[in-house]
Amino acid sequence: MRHSQETVKAGIFGIAGNVILFLIKIILFFFSGSIAILADSFHTLSDSISSMLMLAGIYKSRTPPDREHPYGHGKTEYFVMVFMAIILVFAGFMFSKEATLRIMKPIELKIDVWILSGLLFTILIKEAMSLYAFRVVRRTGSKIVQVDAWHHRFDTITSVFVLFSLIVQRFGIVRMDGIAGFVVGIIIAALGLKFLKDAYDRIMGVPPSIDMVRGIKEIAMGVDGVRAVHDFIISNVESFPIITFHIEVDRNLSVEKAHSVADEVEKMVQKEYGGVCVVHVDPACEDQSVREMLKCLKERIKDVEVVQDVYTVSKTEKGFVVEIVFKRNTEAGKKEEVIDLIRKELVKRFGVENIEFQERPGFLPEK
Template sequence: MNENDRLSLGKKASWIGIIGNILLTALKAIIGFISGSTAMVADALHSGSDIVATTIVLHGIKISHRPPDQEHHYGHGKAESIVAKIIAIILMITGMGIGLSAYHSLKSPNLTSPDAIAIWAAVLSIVVKEWMYRYTVKIGERIESQALVADAWHHRTDAFSSIAALIGITGAVLGYPILDPIAGIIVAFMIVKAGFSIYLDAINELMDTAPSKEVMDRIKKTTLSVDGVRSVHKIRARKNGNQIYVDLVICVDKYITVEKGHQFAAQAKYNILNTMPNIKDVVIHVDPYPLEDNDHSQEKR
């Protein structure tokens, strides 16, 4: 998939999320206030935070597709990780605010049961937000966008919070008003937990965490498949958004010419880039074989 298609899909998913959340936030806020449901108002605030988060994702995806420049030699791919981190912080702040509000309601001596209309709003929210999650995570995984996947989980936590709200509201309508603020606290906990998980994932990518073992093994195998490459070692890789940058060392017969060694390296780079489309660039250093200390090398068998 080329970068233009990736950007187009990312923008489409973001706009669907923004429009959907605007409609849901308005609906849940109105019904929450009319019905007197603490859990539904908390759920509306959660959907409102989704609007902000998805707007940030939209801008992050646009920035991540900017080409390299004099200040950013490796492009702007990490913008998506930064966006995912911002979303995580928004989620945690939102969750703590909702939890505090629900706690104050729980302590109130004048707890009242909400109207039954809030139940239908919660059901609608569950259906819509679960669909938004499935659609957004599918696109996010397809274009390998950490920011979009984080936003999808934002939708999923909203669906979960609506389930908690539904249970609380239903219980309150049946004569147990204390269940409504308790549901609000449960919603808050789920939101904070999801935000913390997304935050850790974003930190890992910003710390240049290596790709999966499967990716690293495939890089090694592809390199060793080149005739003339006797061994490969010091394979290092890091993610930059959905792209991967690789550095490695190959060993070739020490009696061949420098030009021939360069040809082997060029062929290895070509093979890696053409069989693994997410790899943006490969830097290969050529050493003579055998090395005096090749304990860490991977030789052909």
């Protein structure tokens, strides 16, 4: 709740600050006629609109799960990011177009010192807003506030560039105003495209962070009775994480005891990361030859670029089963080639036959 209040406060602060800065820049534009200042002022206005959308996204994402949305509304912020990004792209291209006309037909501007001073004042205020927003991001981890923070930072950078162009303009380089406006427009559009891609990736689903996977492993291995952890599937990472993985326990444990171990792991993981955690229990392999085989495979795949991991090696009545994970987008022919090489090496080193390879999907960050 404290984090939610901080993000709301950051949104309100951003709206108020951007509206004031927009009005100041519009006044500077009216007295200077600079297309660069006009573009910069609307960049600031777009920041104000994005802050309003940010608040709407935060409010909606805090809505509890309902009948139609049992996983909550946490992904709302990513759809808000899409709208924010579209605003930036549109504004950027429009100002680049107008600035191109100013480059082709430059206008000599009269830039007084007080206009430069006013622009410098807006730069200092905007950077203070950026620093505050990034501090909120560090405390809350909010992606949508991070977008807003970068809006502030890029507004600062573009304003610095505009200030520089106006200073140069005073020395007679009349096309500099149009050039600055064009560059600012391209920066705005590029920033919008970046956020659009980031929102798309988040909506479609991205792998969990390595730190998150490592943290879950540490929690699970810290529970008495857990021998190993593997086969992770972690989805909907930020808004409502759904976490599943396998643990290995002593094969001689009773069903009741094994269930108790898994239940403790689930509780510990859910306490740390929220969402839902479901743990599958595997019997730990006690066969030394199989353990040596798995160790050999773990070492061998370090030199194989397309293999992400080897989960387990198990012994059956017919032979051995190896669970292998290939990196995404690996071609079928390459997979068969790698499996054939590994099979030959296992036969040569361990004298085993009847090796079945089962490919498992990979959901973790690729190495």
